[in-house]
Amino acid sequence: MKRKLINSFIILSASSAISKIFSILNRMLLSRLLPLEAMSLYLVIMPTLSLCLTLGQVGIPSAVFRLILHPNYKNYKVIITAILLSFFSVIVICGTLFIVSPFIAHSLLKNEYTLYPILSFLIFIPLIAISGIIKNYYLAKGHVYVIAKSQIVEETSRLLFTYLFLKNPLSSSLPFLVTIAYLSMSFGELMSIIYLLLLSRKKYSFAPLKNINKQNLIMKDLLNISLPLTGSRLYHCFMNFLEPILLIHVLTQLGLTQNYIQDQYAILSGYVVSLLVTPTFFCTIIYRLYLPIATDDLYYHKSTAFLHLLYALLICLLIGLPFTLIFYFFPKQSLMVLYNTTSGYQQLKYMAFPFLLFYLQTPLSTILQAKNKNKVMFIISIIECTLEIILTYTLSHYLYVNAILISLFTGLITTLTLSAIYCFKIIIKDTSLS
Numbered sequence: 001m002k003r004k005l006i007n008s009f010i011i012l013s014a015s016s017a018i019s020k021i022f023s024i025l026n027r028m029l030l031s032r033l034l035p036l037e038a039m040s041l042y043l044v045i046m047p048t049l050s051l052c053l054t055l056g057q058v059g060i061p062s063a064v065f066r067l068i069l070h071p072n073y074k075n076y077k078v079i080i081t082a083i084l085l086s087f088f089s090v091i092v093i094c095g096t097l098f099i100v101s102p103f104i105a106h107s108l109l110k111n112e113y114t115l116y117p118i119l120s121f122l123i124f125i126p127l128i129a130i131s132g133i134i135k136n137y138y139l140a141k142g143h144v145y146v147i148a149k150s151q152i153v154e155e156t157s158r159l160l161f162t163y164l165f166l167k168n169p170l171s172s173s174l175p176f177l178v179t180i181a182y183l184s185m186s187f188g189e190l191m192s193i194i195y196l197l198l199l200s201r202k203k204y205s206f207a208p209l210k211n212i213n214k215q216n217l218i219m220k221d222l223l224n225i226s227l228p229l230t231g232s233r234l235y236h237c238f239m240n241f242l243e244p245i246l247l248i249h250v251l252t253q254l255g256l257t258q259n260y261i262q263d264q265y266a267i268l269s270g271y272v273v274s275l276l277v278t279p280t281f282f283c284t285i286i287y288r289l290y291l292p293i294a295t296d297d298l299y300y301h302k303s304t305a306f307l308h309l310l311y312a313l314l315i316c317l318l319i320g321l322p323f324t325l326i327f328y329f330f331p332k333q334s335l336m337v338l339y340n341t342t343s344g345y346q347q348l349k350y351m352a353f354p355f356l357l358f359y360l361q362t363p364l365s366t367i368l369q370a371k372n373k374n375k376v377m378f379i380i381s382i383i384e385c386t387l388e389i390i391l392t393y394t395l396s397h398y399l400y401v402n403a404i405l406i407s408l409f410t411g412l413i414t415t416l417t418l419s420a421i422y423c424f425k426i427i428i429k430d431t432s433l434s
Helices: 002-033 036-057 060-069 075-108 112-119 121-140 142-167 176-202 219-253 258-276 280-298 305-329 331-339 345-352 355-369 375-431
Strands: none
Touching: 002 036, 002 112, 002 142, 002 219, 002 331, 002 355, 036 112, 036 176, 036 219, 036 258, 036 331, 060 219, 060 258, 060 375, 075 112, 075 121, 112 121, 112 176, 112 375, 121 142, 121 176, 121 305, 219 258, 219 280, 219 375, 258 331, 258 345, 258 355, 258 375, 280 355, 280 375, 305 331, 305 345, 305 355, 305 375, 345 355, 355 375
16 A cells, blocks of 8 residues: 555656646746737736636536545446536536626726637637546546656647747737637647547446436535535635736726736736745645545544644645745746746745745645535635735735735735644544544
8 A cells, every 4th residue: 555655656746747847848938939018918817717717617527536536436427427517517607708708808907918818718618627527537546647648748739839839920919929828728638638538448438428317417416525616716716816907907096007017917926926836736746645644544533643744744844945945045047047037036035935834735725625624625715815805905005016925925824824723623633532
């Protein structure tokens, strides 16, 4: 068991590292092929994409992972239900997006150039819904090597698409360039899906999928897991969606130009914050490996629960520390190497050590997940996001775009404190029953 766990960790770590490297390379490529105005536009639209993806997926991939792991559920029933629910949600979200995209572009983001990039999401949303189901199925089955290869296929395809179409673009207009950048994401997902489907024909038989009837559906079970997860993510994504809109509204009233606001927002959210969260893919691996351990500890009321939590916290801290030191002592070099700019280096340096606390959240969230404390996680997320958006709006009158960093750190401290209180209460209660 331990050997399998170690092998899974090595494979997941290697694949995540390779995937993250390709993702960073793609961002480096974009920052060099796109002019600053196009890059700013690309990053300002990103919160809209996150909101659409959360609405389109409705937490279904995560629910597939949980139910496939459960011995009481048949695989084909989980897959049938997930496909039908995803089909319905994607149709609703894509139809709505098609109708409201002009309003988002012209009235909310106040930039007509954002319309066509937003419409390109209509391709990406269904693809990410399909790939999410397939990838979580393989992940629940323990085929981490397959997931690793699919991630490499996805990122490599995206990188090649970006280079081929932006190296000598057919048009130099900002909407065209940004749309191509987003279409590269769709192309990467499509190649990953094709790879996984070709592989699944050799590994699994999907004959039961032909017999779709009401007895094969487990809608209630899947929604009981997916909807609470979606509620938390949806609120978080909605607040992120409002963030650039509020900033543009407030700062334009203070006399700043829209292009300046977009550029400054892109520097902070796209460069500084993006660099700060770079090591979090390792924390995702810790979550996947620690979840079954935490579930076992809490279910059987083992006295080792607290010790395992401390180990997980220490590992996450050690993961983030080297990156923190690099960002603090070499902020200019880090930004120049990755994004071909030194803009935002002071903010990166100031936030490096405070952001180290961010990595401690993963083990705490794992404990809450292991105990199915979805309601608690939802409440904490609402408190965090509401506090952040209020601070962003209030402080932007005085700190301008830098208000984002202050609100982000305040939300981080709040979430960490509340999660720690709940987790220690859970562990103390469970271990006292042993």
